Amino acid sequence: MRGDLEMRADLEYGSIPRLVRTAAERHGPREAVVEGRTRVSYAELGKRVERAAAACIAAGVATGDRVAVWAPNTLDWIVSALGAVTAGAVLVPVNTRFKGAEAAYVLGRTRAKILFITGTFLGTSYVASLRRAAREGTGSGPLPGLPHLERVVVLSDDAPADFDSLRDFLAQGETVPAATVHTRADSLRPDDPSDIIFTSGTTGHPKGAVITHSQTLRAYDVWSELAGLQEADRYLIINPFFHTFGYKAGIIACLLRGATMIPQPVFGVETALANITAERISVLPGPPTLHQQILDHPARPGHDLSALRLVVTGAAVVPLALVERLRSELKISTVLTAYGLSESSGIVTMCRRSDPPETIASTSGRAIPGTEVRVVDPSGRRMAPGDPGEIHVRGYHVMSGYFEDPAGTARALTPDGWLRTGDVGVLDADGNLRITDRIKDMFIIGGFNAYPAEIEQLLARHPDIADVAVVGIPDPRLGEVGKAYAVRRTGSALTADDLIAWSRREMANYKVPREVTFVPELPRNASGKVLKRTLRKGR
Structure with a gap:
C-alpha cells in the first residue's frame, strides 16, 4: 500500500469535490475523458464540473439534497454527477435498464430534487417512459407523481415542455460565482453521504445503500493500489456508471490516479475491439462474459490489443481457462478477480498481483486492508476453513445503512457492525474467499x-x-x-x-x-x- 497514514485518499482529499479539483490542478493538460471526437483535459473537466455545480446551486440544491442521474455512460453523466456532488448533493445513480415505474420508485423513494436524464437510449425514450409512470399525482413540478422532483434536465441541447435542456440548465448557473461553488464544496465533511447506490433488485424492490465521501475515497484508493492503476493508463469503462464497478472503480479510480476515461454506453464486442485498438486501451475491467466474448470474436485477430495490461473481473464463476487465455493469447500481465456488493461500497476482497492463476480463477481473493471477513452458520458461529456459510463483512467501507429504512438496515447489519451479505462462501486456510452462491439460490x-x-x-x-x-x-x-x-x-x-x-x-x-x-x-x-x-x- 502507499506510504503512511497521511497518504490515505480520504485524509488527503476529504471529499469527492476536493478530489476533482485536485485532479484538475495536478493533471491539468492530460486527457481526462475521451468520447468519440471529444477530448477533454483534466483542467477542462474541472471547469465543466464546477459549471454544473453552479447550475445545481442556482436551481436551489442544498447540501444533502438528492440529485439523480438516469443515463448511460457518457461525458455528460460524469459532469452532471460530479457537478451535483460538488454542489453538496447526494448522488442517486439510476439503473439504465429500469423501466419508467422502476425509475420513479427510486426517485420517489429518495425524494430526488433534480434528475438528469438521457433522451433516447436503446430505442427507448426515457422522458416518455418517466412521464407515463409519474403523470398522476398532486405535485406541481414537471411530473405530478413525483412531487419532490423540481427539475428534470435532459442531457441534450433540446428538451420537451416543462423540462430543461442541459444547455439551458447550465446557463442558469452563470450568475453563481466560483467562490460560492468552492465554499459549498469545502463545507462537505468526509463522513457526509456522497451517494445512494441501489441494489440490483433481483430479489424484490431495490434498496439504497448510503455511502460516504471518505468510504468511497479510501476504498477506491485501495482498489487502485491493488490493481496497479497508473497515471498513464487508458481505461475503457463499459461497466455501467450506475453501478459501483463503473462509477467508483471507474470514474473515481481514474480521478485518483489521473488515468484517462473512455466511457462506452453499451457493451458491443465490435465497439469494444475498435475502442481498444483506436484508443490504445490498457485497462479493461468487466464481468467474465465481456472478456470471453472479446477472446472468441472472429474479428479479434484484426485488432491491435497489445496495449491491454490490466483486467479486473468478478463473479462466482471465472473459468481458469479464461484467466489463462487472457494471459497467453492477449499477453495481459495482470488479471485479477474481486468481490464486493453495494452495501460494502462495492469491494470486500481482491486478488493480489502475485497470486497464481489458480487462485485468481477459483477465488475472489483476500480481504482488502482494513476489512474483516468471516463465514458463519445460521446461528452466527464461525465456520472452519473449507466449510460453506454466509459471508459477513466488517470494515470502514460498510454502509451506514439503507436510506431511511431502519428495519432493512437492522436485517442487514448486526449490532456489532457486521454486514450480512446474503452470499454463501468458503474461506481457505490463506483467507481467500470463494463465492458459492446466494443463500436464496x-x-x-x-x-x-x-x-x-x-x-x-x-x-x-x-x-x-x-x-x-x-x-x-x-x-x-x-x-x-x-x-x-x-x-x-x-x-x-x-x-x-x-x-x-x-x-x-x-x-x-x-x-x-x-x-x-x-x-x-x-x-x-x-x-x-x-x-x-x-x-x-x-x-
Whole structure:
C-alpha cells in the first residue's frame, strides 16, 4: 500500500469535490475523458464540473439534497454527477435498464430534487417512459407523481415542455460565482453521504445503500493500489456508471490516479475491439462474459490489443481457462478477480498481483486492508476453513445503512457492525474467499445442500460450454433438483444428454443437473448478474 497514514485518499482529499479539483490542478493538460471526437483535459473537466455545480446551486440544491442521474455512460453523466456532488448533493445513480415505474420508485423513494436524464437510449425514450409512470399525482413540478422532483434536465441541447435542456440548465448557473461553488464544496465533511447506490433488485424492490465521501475515497484508493492503476493508463469503462464497478472503480479510480476515461454506453464486442485498438486501451475491467466474448470474436485477430495490461473481473464463476487465455493469447500481465456488493461500497476482497492463476480463477481473493471477513452458520458461529456459510463483512467501507429504512438496515447489519451479505462462501486456510452462491439460490436435493454457483463452475470446465446458469426446480422424489441453462460455444453440437453424462463423471451425483436447456444467451441485468428469477419463470 502507499506510504503512511497521511497518504490515505480520504485524509488527503476529504471529499469527492476536493478530489476533482485536485485532479484538475495536478493533471491539468492530460486527457481526462475521451468520447468519440471529444477530448477533454483534466483542467477542462474541472471547469465543466464546477459549471454544473453552479447550475445545481442556482436551481436551489442544498447540501444533502438528492440529485439523480438516469443515463448511460457518457461525458455528460460524469459532469452532471460530479457537478451535483460538488454542489453538496447526494448522488442517486439510476439503473439504465429500469423501466419508467422502476425509475420513479427510486426517485420517489429518495425524494430526488433534480434528475438528469438521457433522451433516447436503446430505442427507448426515457422522458416518455418517466412521464407515463409519474403523470398522476398532486405535485406541481414537471411530473405530478413525483412531487419532490423540481427539475428534470435532459442531457441534450433540446428538451420537451416543462423540462430543461442541459444547455439551458447550465446557463442558469452563470450568475453563481466560483467562490460560492468552492465554499459549498469545502463545507462537505468526509463522513457526509456522497451517494445512494441501489441494489440490483433481483430479489424484490431495490434498496439504497448510503455511502460516504471518505468510504468511497479510501476504498477506491485501495482498489487502485491493488490493481496497479497508473497515471498513464487508458481505461475503457463499459461497466455501467450506475453501478459501483463503473462509477467508483471507474470514474473515481481514474480521478485518483489521473488515468484517462473512455466511457462506452453499451457493451458491443465490435465497439469494444475498435475502442481498444483506436484508443490504445490498457485497462479493461468487466464481468467474465465481456472478456470471453472479446477472446472468441472472429474479428479479434484484426485488432491491435497489445496495449491491454490490466483486467479486473468478478463473479462466482471465472473459468481458469479464461484467466489463462487472457494471459497467453492477449499477453495481459495482470488479471485479477474481486468481490464486493453495494452495501460494502462495492469491494470486500481482491486478488493480489502475485497470486497464481489458480487462485485468481477459483477465488475472489483476500480481504482488502482494513476489512474483516468471516463465514458463519445460521446461528452466527464461525465456520472452519473449507466449510460453506454466509459471508459477513466488517470494515470502514460498510454502509451506514439503507436510506431511511431502519428495519432493512437492522436485517442487514448486526449490532456489532457486521454486514450480512446474503452470499454463501468458503474461506481457505490463506483467507481467500470463494463465492458459492446466494443463500436464496441454494436448493436442497435429497437432504444435500446444492450451491448453483459451485455447479456452474464445474460445468464451465466443459470445452463446449460458453456460459451457464443453474437453478433449482421442484422434483416429486428429491424435493428439488438442478436445471442448467447453457450457452454452447460456436459450432458445438453438444446435447443435453452429453452434458449430463459428462457431469456424472465430473461431480457428485446430487450436483448433476437433471435437466439441461440450451439458450442463445443468459438473461442478465445491466450489472452482468444472471436473472435467475427469469430462468425459474421460464422452466
